[in-house]
Amino acid sequence: MKEQQLRRLLTVATEDIRPTRPAVDAWQQAGRTQRARRAAGAVALAVALVTGGALLALRHSAGPPPTDPASAAPGPTAPVAPVPDTAPVRRMPADLAYPGDPLGRIGDPATVPLSRRPVRRALALAQPVDPDTGVGGQIRVLGDDGTVRALDVVTLAPTRDADGNEAVPLKTGSLSPDGRFAAFAQTGAVLVVDLTTAAVRRLPLAGYLEHVVWSGGRLLVGDDRNTYLLDPGTGTADQIAVSPWGLVTPDPAALGGTLVEITGVRDRLTLRTRSVPDGTIRTQHPVRSAEPVLGYRIVEFYGRGWQRGDRVARSGWIANGSADGIEGVAVLDSRTGSVTHLLDLGRDRWKGCCEVQGWESDGTVLLRTQPGGLIRWRPDTGGVTGVVPELTGVISLAG
Numbered sequence: 001m002k003e004q005q006l007r008r009l010l011t012v013a014t015e016d017i018r019p020t021r022p023a024v025d026a027w028q029q030a031g032r033t034q035r036a037r038r039a040a041g042a043v044a045l046a047v048a049l050v051t052g053g054a055l056l057a058l059r060h061s062a063g064p065p066p067t068d069p070a071s072a073a074p075g076p077t078a079p080v081a082p083v084p085d086t087a088p089v090r091r092m093p094a095d096l097a098y099p100g101d102p103l104g105r106i107g108d109p110a111t112v113p114l115s116r117r118p119v120r121r122a123l124a125l126a127q128p129v130d131p132d133t134g135v136g137g138q139i140r141v142l143g144d145d146g147t148v149r150a151l152d153v154v155t156l157a158p159t160r161d162a163d164g165n166e167a168v169p170l171k172t173g174s175l176s177p178d179g180r181f182a183a184f185a186q187t188g189a190v191l192v193v194d195l196t197t198a199a200v201r202r203l204p205l206a207g208y209l210e211h212v213v214w215s216g217g218r219l220l221v222g223d224d225r226n227t228y229l230l231d232p233g234t235g236t237a238d239q240i241a242v243s244p245w246g247l248v249t250p251d252p253a254a255l256g257g258t259l260v261e262i263t264g265v266r267d268r269l270t271l272r273t274r275s276v277p278d279g280t281i282r283t284q285h286p287v288r289s290a291e292p293v294l295g296y297r298i299v300e301f302y303g304r305g306w307q308r309g310d311r312v313a314r315s316g317w318i319a320n321g322s323a324d325g326i327e328g329v330a331v332l333d334s335r336t337g338s339v340t341h342l343l344d345l346g347r348d349r350w351k352g353c354c355e356v357q358g359w360e361s362d363g364t365v366l367l368r369t370q371p372g373g374l375i376r377w378r379p380d381t382g383g384v385t386g387v388v389p390e391l392t393g394v395i396s397l398a399g
Contacts, residue, residue, distance in 0.1 A: 087382040088292035091344045096375065096386035102146070103374065107391050110140045110150035118198045119143035121179040121398070125151075127170040128393040136168030136393070141195060144179070153198045154191055156184050159210045161224050170394045172304050172357055173213035177252035177399025183219055183232070185209035190221055192232045203235045211244045213304070215276075216256040220247060229277055241279030248305035248312050248334075249358070252399040258282065260307055260334050262314065265300045271312070271337040285337030293342050296320050298330060303355035306365075310334050313356045313365045313379075318342065327353050329367055331379045341379035345369070357397050366397060 098104075106124045121144045128137040136158070139151040156169040169184045176182070182193045190203045190212065211222035219230040221237070222244025230237040240259075248260040259274045269287035274280060289297055296318050305314035311331055318328040327349050331341040343365075345354050350370050357366040357374070365377045366387070373388035374395070 087380055088290075088340065089296065089342045089344065090377070090382040090384065092346060092369075093384055096384065096389075098386040098389060101387045102144070103142070103387050103397070105146060105148060106142050106374065106388055106395060108140075108142075108148045110138070110148045112147060112149050113152040114141055114149040114195065115153050115198045117147070117149060119149065119179070119195050120145070122175060122182070122195050123179060123398055125170055125175050125182060125396040126391075126393060127168055127395075129168055131392065134166075134168075136170070139170055141182075151182070151193070154184075154193055154200050156191070157186055159185055159208075160187060161208050161210060167210065168394055170396060171212050172355065172394070172396050173211070173249055175396040175398050176214045179398035181214075181232075182396075183212045183214065183221075185212040185221055190219065190230060190232075192219075201232070203230065203232060203237075205230065205237050211247070213247060213249050214252070215250045215259070216252070216254075218256070220259075222247070238277055240274075240277055242274050246301075246305075248307050248314070251307045251309060251359075253309075254307075260305070260312055262287065262301055262305055262312070262332075266297075269298055269301070271332060271334065273334065283335075287332065287337045287339065290333075290338040290340050293339055296328075296339075296342055296344075298339060299324060301330075302352050306356050306358045307334065308359040308363070311340075311359075313359065315352075315354050315356050315367065318344070320344075323347065329354065329356060329365065329377065331365070343377050343379075343384070357395065358399060368395070 102123060106126050119141060122141050123144055124142045125139055126142065127139045141149040141151055143149060158166040159169055160166045169186070174182050174184060180194065180196050182195055184191045187208050188204065188206060190205055190209065192201045192203065205221060205228060207223040207226065209221055209223050213220040219232055221228045221230050227240050227242045227244045227247060228237040229240045242259050243261050243263050246261040246263040248262060250256060250259060257276055259276055260271065261274065262269065262271050264270045270284060271287055272284045273282045275282055287298055299317040299319055301314050301316035303315045305312050310333055312334050313329060313331050315329050318326045320326065326347050327345040329343040330339045332339050353370040355368050357368060359365060363378065363380060365379060367375060367377065369375055373386065373391040376385050376387060
C-alpha cells in the first residue's frame with residue numbers, strides 16, 4: 001500500500017463524522033451519528049496495522065472541510081501567515097481575560113426544577129452532551145436571577161432526519177430573544193415552553209423537523225429541505241422559500257419583512273435577501289472580501305448565521321493565501337455580501353469548532369470555541385474577551 005493511500009485511510013479513521021451536505025459539518029457537535037463511517041475507519045486502521053505502516057500523528061483537525069467537487073482545490077499545508085491585530089482582521093489571542101459575567105453560570109448544574117420556580121426571563125438554555133456517545137442530558141435554564149433550573153415540564157426526543165441521523169433537541173435558535181419562550185423541533189411537531197409559567201404547547205407539523213429559529217413572534221421551522229413560518233399562537237404554518245440550512249437568524253429588532261440566507265461554497269457563495277411570507281428574492285450578491293480583508297476569502301460557512309441591522313455574523317472555514325481550512329468568524333454586510341471583519345481562530349481546533357451564538361446590543365458577537373467555552377468578539381475594535389472558559393454541549397442564548 002502506498003504511503004499516500006495509507007495516510008488517506010488513517011485520516012478518514014480519525015476525522016469527525018461528517019454529513020454529506022456541505023455547511024452541515026459543524027453541526028456534528030450536536031451529536032449526529034453515522035455508524036457506517038465509523039466502521040470504515042476501523043477497517044482502514046486494521047489495514048494500516050496489517051501492512052506495518054508507520055502510524056501517523058494526526059491532528060483532530062486534519063485539513064479543510066469537503067467542498068463542491070467542481071470548485072474544490074487542494075489547500076496548501078503551510079503554516080498560517082501572521083496577520084495584524086487590527087479591527088478588520090483579528091487573530092484569536094493566546095490568553096483571554098474572564099472579567100465575570102451573568103452568563104458565567106451557564107454550565108452549572110440545575111438546583112431547582114422549572115415547574116417549581118419559573119423564570120422572569122431566561123438568559124440561556126444549555127444541554128450537556130456526552131462526548132463519547134453524543135447523548136444529550138437534561139436541558140437547563142439559566143434565569144436572570146442567576147439560578148439554574150432543570151427543564152422538567154417536557155420530555156424531548158432527539159431530532160432526526162429521514163435517514164435516521166440524530167441530534168440533540170436543543171438548537172442555538174431555541175430560546176426566544178426576550179428569554180420568555182423556548183421552542184423545540186420534533187418529528188411531526190414543535191413544542192413551545194413558556195418559561196415564565198412552565199406551560200407547554202404542542203403544535204403539530206408534519207415532517208422530520210430539525211431546525212427552529214425565532215423571527216419576531218413567529219417561528220421558522222425546517223426539515224432537511226423545507227422551511228415553514230409557524231405562528232405559535234394559532235399553530236398556522238406556511239411554507240416559505242428559504243434554505244433551512246442557509247437561513248440567518250433575523251434581527252429581533254427588525255420588523256420581520258425580510259429574511260437573509262447564505263448558500264454555496266467558495267466562488268459560489270451567495271447572500272440573498274427574501275421577502276416574508278412568500279420568500280421572493282429581493283437581492284442577491286456574491287460573498288466577497290472587502291478591501292480591509294482582501295488577504296482572506298471564505299471557503300464555506302457552517303452553523304447558524306445571526307443578523308443585527310445590516311450585519312450578519314457567521315462561522316466558517318477561511319483561507320489566507322498560505323493556508324486553507326482555517327477556523328474563523330466573518331461579519332458580512334447584508335446589503336452587499338461583502339465580508340468586512342474576520343476573526344482568525346487558527347487551524348489547531350476541532351472542525352466546526354466555533355459556532356456563532358448571536359449578537360449583543362452593543363455590537364458584540366458571542367461564539368463558542370471547542371475545545372473551550374464562550375467568548376465575546378467586538379468586530380469594530382478587534383477586542384476579544386472570555387465569558388466561560390470551559391463549556392460542553394449545546395447552548396442557546398437570549399437576544
